[in-house]
Amino acid sequence: MTPNTTTADPLRKAASGIAGLDEITFGGLPAGRPTLIAGAAGCGKTLFALTFLVKGATAYDEPGVFMSFEERADDLIDNVSSLGYDLPGLIADKKLVIDYVRVERSEIEQSGEYDLEGLFVRLGHAIDKIGAKRVVLDTLEALFSGLGDGPVLRSELRRLFQWLKDRGVTAVITAERGPEGQLTRHGLEEYVSDCVIALDNRVDEQITTRRLRVMKYRGSAHGTNEYPFLIDKGGISVLPVTSAGLSHSISDEVVSSGVAGIDAMLGVGGFYRGSSVLLSGPSGTGKTTFGSHFVNAACLAGNRAIYFSFEESPEQIVRNMRSVGLNLDSHVTAGLLRFESSRPSLFGLEMHLVLMIRQIDQFDPAVVVIDPISAFRGSESEIHATLLRLVDYLKVKGITVVFNNLVNGDQDDRNEQSLSSLMDVWVGLHDLEANGERNRGLFVLKARGMSHSNQIREYRLGSDGVTLIEPYIGPHGVLTGSARIVQEAQEEAATLERRDEVNRRKREFTEKKSAAERQIAETREALQREEAELLALETVDERKEQILTASRSAAATRRGATA
Amino acid sequence: MTSPTTPDPMGEDGAEISDDGIFHFRLYVAGQTPKSLAAIRNLTLLCDAHLPGRHKIEVLDLAENPELAAQDQIIAIPTLVRSLPPPLKRMIGTLSDPDKFLIGLDYSRPTS
Incomplete structure (x- = not known):
């Protein structure tokens, strides 16, 4: 041999x-x-x-x-x-x-x-x-x-x-x-x-x-x-995606959330580049719309973006977002935006991860949206491990990611708690139910490394997209919807009333003041008159004295000469 | 040596004797190895004993024609292929067991 x-x-x-x-x-x-x-x-x-x-x-x-x-x-x-x-x-x-x-x-x-x-x-x-x-x-x-x-x-x-x-x-x-x-x-x-x-x-x-x-x-x-x-x-x-560890480089660069109101709530005016953002909320709170705003902003800035959709087809998202004034179609045509849609049940969780990473490798986007992660089926630990690897991978690449997560509005999802540790920013969307109506509220649960607003902000989904409404805080917290409008009207009325009162007082005072001034002027005039009279009297008296003195001395002279 | 009266389980419905009744054998060997030589010797003896005048033996050496191995689906050495009468039959080994040879190759009753 x-x-x-x-x-x-x-x-x-x-x-x-x-x-x-x-x-x-x-x-x-x-x-x-x-x-x-x-x-x-x-x-x-x-x-x-x-x-x-x-x-x-x-x-x-x-x-x-x-x-x-x-x-x-x-x-x-x-x-x-x-x-x-x-x-x-x-x-x-x-x-x-x-x-x-x-x-x-x-x-x-x-x-x-x-x-x-x-x-x-x-x-x-x-x-x-x-x-x-x-x-x-x-x-x-x-x-x-x-x-x-x-x-x-x-x-x-x-x-x-x-x-x-x-x-x-x-x-x-x-x-x-x-x-x-x-x-x-x-x-x-x-x-x-x-x-x-x-x-x-x-x-x-x-x-x-x-x-x-x-x-x-x-x-x-x-x-x-x-x-x-x-x-x-x-x-x-x-898929050799093990936990990439925590040794990735850190960026101070800020990426806009695409919604001016949210940017304003975050101390640095957006998300740090490479951070992972969790956007959780019950159905109908506009998670997809927020995600679309995010990719839209990135594309408008000339960056590439991938939108991973596990619930809607790309065509459907594009059509729906047109109704809130987002023209995603143009970004797709320009080659800046890519949609990847697949049913979550098509593959196991890990396989989705492979596919996502493969797409990200090919397209090299600046931002990524995953909508929603709640669609994935699997044990909690498996989901956690998969997302951890994805988050690590994206961080290493400096890609900012928004994870949408559908939660049951009534109860705190345990799943969410475990997710939280993976996320740098967590924005919660909530239904605010009061007075027989349902309004949408948004708040920042956490934002690592930046100051952030603690307010619950009402927002509206309109033809121009997501708009955050100025917060209204009543005696029992933030007021939303018509309660806010009623409160606004009431407070406006009260303000008007207060303003009237002030004006009335002002007028009164002015009148009082002018009356007093008139009085002072009259008194002064009287005094001056008196003074003048006094002076006149004095002059007459002096003259009389002189005449008397003169006549007395003339009489004496006359008497002395005859004796 | 087995007697010609060895029962042939396949004889009833198995092999058909070709028109001329000749058995065609191809024996694949690889070089002059002891196994190859034993197989050649055994085959010759068996044919002479049981198929006198009714057989044709072709010895193919893969050491000389290696392409034949893939072409004729050979993996074991020695391999005996009976191409006629149909169906094609294969047997591997040195053919040291005459009973197996006769049964395995559907050796039919000798014409008498």
């Missing part, structure tokens, strides 16, 4: 080309060694293996041999043509060989000793023909049913895996999952010990989710969690 040259460098890896898997395995499958993919029927084992070959041939210049023990070449080609895999083209280009190995027990009788040299010859010939670097054996277990599970087959399999290593090809061997507790039905993991990947297809509340786990990877670190994966038009994608 030739020495295995590939083990000299234990970290050499062959990229699978499967989105996400190469991240979990930090580079791909062990190059030059066999990898076992185990899973129950319908898990996507064949597709996984085929994707590994197709990507190898197209992206990494590594031709591959697909040895199929279950499906005919034609069936394989048909099955994956919908994924955009052009197998006939690859075969024509000598990038791929498909060899269908028919193992039919009823057609095989055994007499005497045998070995599987025929299989080796076949595989070796196929590898040599195109210089293959990758080999898939799907699924070897067909040999057990065809040839019987005997010591011959076991020793031949051991020889086969060693032979594959010696050839230096990166091999993927698929195997059917065994009954309870067993990884594979025939214990193939015993032979393939370098890398083992388990696929799983679980049904939970009638929703199926495919999951992948790297159970073993000799000589390499790998992600240990179960990761959901998706098979769709774009092929296979594994």
Whole structure:
């Protein structure tokens, strides 16, 4: 046996080309060694293996041999043509060989000793023909049913895996999952010990989710969690979204909520970029309208936005928002806004996450709306974990997200409580019922890192969108609707009354004042008159005195002269 | 050696003897391995004993013609294919067990 040259460098890896898997395995499958993919029927084992070959041939210049023990070449080609895999083209280009190995027990009788040299010859010939670097054996277990599970087959399999290593090809061997507790039905993991990947297809509340786990990877670190994966038009994608942690960079940039009134309630005039906003409220409180305002504002600012809708079709939202004066259609046409609608029951929660992240990766939006998260079915912890990963992912990307959440108006949803810790801003929408009418009120429950208004603000949904109405606080709290209007009228009347009273008093005072002034003037005049009279009297008196004195002295003179 | 009177469970409705009554065998081997050589030897002996003058043996070596393995759906070595009379029958192994050979290949009653 030739020495295995590939083990000299234990970290050499062959990229699978499967989105996400190469991240979990930090580079791909062990190059030059066999990898076992185990899973129950319908898990996507064949597709996984085929994707590994197709990507190898197209992206990494590594031709591959697909040895199929279950499906005919034609069936394989048909099955994956919908994924955009052009197998006939690859075969024509000598990038791929498909060899269908028919193992039919009823057609095989055994007499005497045998070995599987025929299989080796076949595989070796196929590898040599195109210089293959990758080999898939799907699924070897067909040999057990065809040839019987005997010591011959076991020793031949051991020889086969060693032979594959010696050839230096990166091999993927698929195997059917065994009954309870067993990884594979025939214990193939015993032979393939370098890398083992388990696929799983679980049904939970009638929703199926495919999951992948790297159970073993000799000589390499790998992600240990179960990761959901998706098979769709774009092929296979594994979702390696673990909690991204809290090490994301922080932005002081502010993103408008799209509603001037809400921006005004928040200390910094909007949401911080990259924050997660929870908008919760009972039905009919305009959650979708708020969400539309949000994306509308982003698009008007020239940013891209994605609106994930799980309850309404894009056309319906566009039409409905036209009635509140939002022209979302123009943003869609301009390529700034993208709607993604799907029924929540279409996939499991995790799968929705994969799809959302895939869309976000492609479109690279500045803001995202998810409407509503309450549509997701699943256990509370699962929803929480999924949203946590989404929030982390968006934070790392600096994408601002608004989650709409439908709540039952009467009771505090426990779900909400657990959501709260994930959210930076929480805006509550409420029905305010009083005096036989129902009005809409809005308040900011929390807003991390900024001062915010504590008021419950009434708002109206009108033809020009959401308008917040000036708050009216009566003796028993905020008044809304007609109660507010009555109160306004009453207070206006009272004001008018007060104003009249003041005016009356003013007039009275003015009159009083002028009367007093008149009096003062009259008194002063009287005094002056008196003073003048007094002065006149004085003058007359003086003159009389002088005359008297003069006459007295004249009389004396006369008397003296005669005596 | 099995006697020609070995009961043939498939004889009633199984194999039809082709027009000329000749059995066509193809034996796939890979190189001159002990198993291959044993199979060739056993086949020759069995045919001579049970189908004298009514058989044709073709030995195909995959070591020389590897493309035949995929073309003729060969995985085990040695593999014996009986192409005639129909239906096509396969048998793997060195043919060391004559009973299995005769039963498995729907060996029909010798014409007498």
